[in-house]
Amino acid sequence: MNTDVTTNDFEGSQNVEMVRTEQLVKRFGDNIVLNGIDFHVKRGQAVVVIGPSGSGKTTLLRCLNHLEKIDDGRIYIDGQLVGYREEKGRLVEDSEANIARLRSQIGFVFQRFNLFAHKTALENIIEAPIHVLRQPKDQVVERARVLLDKVGLADKEDAYPHRLSGGQQQRVAIARALAMNPKLMLFDEATSALDPELVGEVLKVMRQLAEEGMTMVAVTHEMGFARDVADHVVFMDKAQIVEQGPPEQIFGECENERTRNFLSRVL
Amino acid sequence: MFRWDQVWYYLFQDPNLYFLQAAWITLWISVVAQAIGIVLGFILALMRTSKYVFLVWPARAYLWFFRGSPLLVQVLLLWAGLPKIFPNALLPAWACILVAFSLNEGAYMSEIIRAALGSVDPGQMEAAKALGMRNNLAMRRIVIPQAMRVIIPPLGNEFNNMLKTTSIATVIGVEELTGTARDFGSQNFTIFELLIVATIYYLVLTTIWEFVQRWIENRFDPDRANVAIAAAQEKSTMKRLTGLGAQTAR
Ligand SMILES: Nc1ncnc2c1ncn2[C@@H]1O[C@H](COP(=O)(O)OP(=O)(O)OP(=O)(O)O)[C@@H](O)[C@H]1O
Ligand SMILES: [Mg+2]
16 A cells, blocks of 8 residues: 655645545436445555446546536545535535636546647647646746656647647647646546557556656556556446455456456456 | 719729728728627627526527518618607717617627537537636637637628628718719719729728638638648639549549
């Protein structure tokens, strides 16, 4: 278990838990998509979520930064209640400003990249630090160049998204999220929209982040990545967490029937 | 007989520059009405896509009226009706035209803007929100600039129409191009000649606008990507029209 806190965060030692959900419930109409999820991520951990299509993995991630409203339960990020505040024992949706502030601390990487189409790679990265965090432009640009270099795209800063390959776009998207100095990164199948030969370059960046101690949750179908990089693997099926544990356990001698079935299909 | 000299005179020799002045009136009424129409269009489009019923319905009613009745009738309604409602208000003819045209244009622009906003990939808004942008900021920095690229071509059409539709202003006595041609022409039986002068001015205005529009379109196009696409399309249209190279093309 990774309880030693390596971040230089002041509150770091007070709260080793970065994400905690309690009996999280999410419905779309009559369809229960998350049915009482207790999901925990410790500071510095890389958690990989696997599971068959439609099991609720994307929805779980989207709830974590309140891109989806929840129907019951609680979500805490770094000890803070997400998306709601308590008033007389009831949950009331939080103000737009508070929700935005929370999201600015959480990086989200989409399956379909979602780079701003009218902005160059560099402009994509500097947009939110300048206009959300109100940091001085020259500082932001300098850091953006460092990040572009880090994801291996130092020479692409002036390229518009449609001139970049999928893998390059996704790496810019990761750099864009990192530019906000997030305390948590969420990856929703960051590689599944990519041609097979481009998957590796994105996984490499994600692996490096995990090694640097970034707290992250990655939904992925890349079992090799899950096995090598994850500190903790969560298997979801039919709106529930069916099994979780260190990768050796999940990929080795998992006892659950459904997990074994799923793994035998994907491995 | 046809009085070429009259055409020539009013185009090039008129010391009072009547038609140039009239063209100026046509132009500025068009520009101001279009500008107000764009602003109104944005407000109406945002109202119509709002989640609040008390914003959606007034906007719908507005569109229903302004798109459902003729502009000429709207102008006349305003011209005849305002003095009845406000007996002391002296609304000059040009102001009446400006109000009617702006209100009418707002309705049409709102449809264009709504469609353009809807054409922006929802993923763009999601990404903006995920980065901590609030709705207004995301609209201003991310969604609207991308919608602009979709708005500009039909906006060009709207303004081209506006330049020509201002001729309606003549019915309540605004001395724009058409009115000027009619008034001078009926004095000395040269209405046909002077309508030709007016037509030439209209053509000059719309042609200049076409160039301006092309320039604006290029400006809103990062990387000039669509220029290449547009050029390719133009070429294929030419091929289709002329039937040349249809078989050999790629
Ligand atoms: N916006 C929505 N409206 C209605 N139903 C939705 C919506 N988003 C997701 N769902 C439903 O919720 C369920 C879980 O979807 P989710 O996208 O979370 O699954 P997933 O585990 O990410 O699947 P995949 O591996 O295919 O991405 C599915 O049944 C889906 O149809
Ligand atoms: Mg998914």
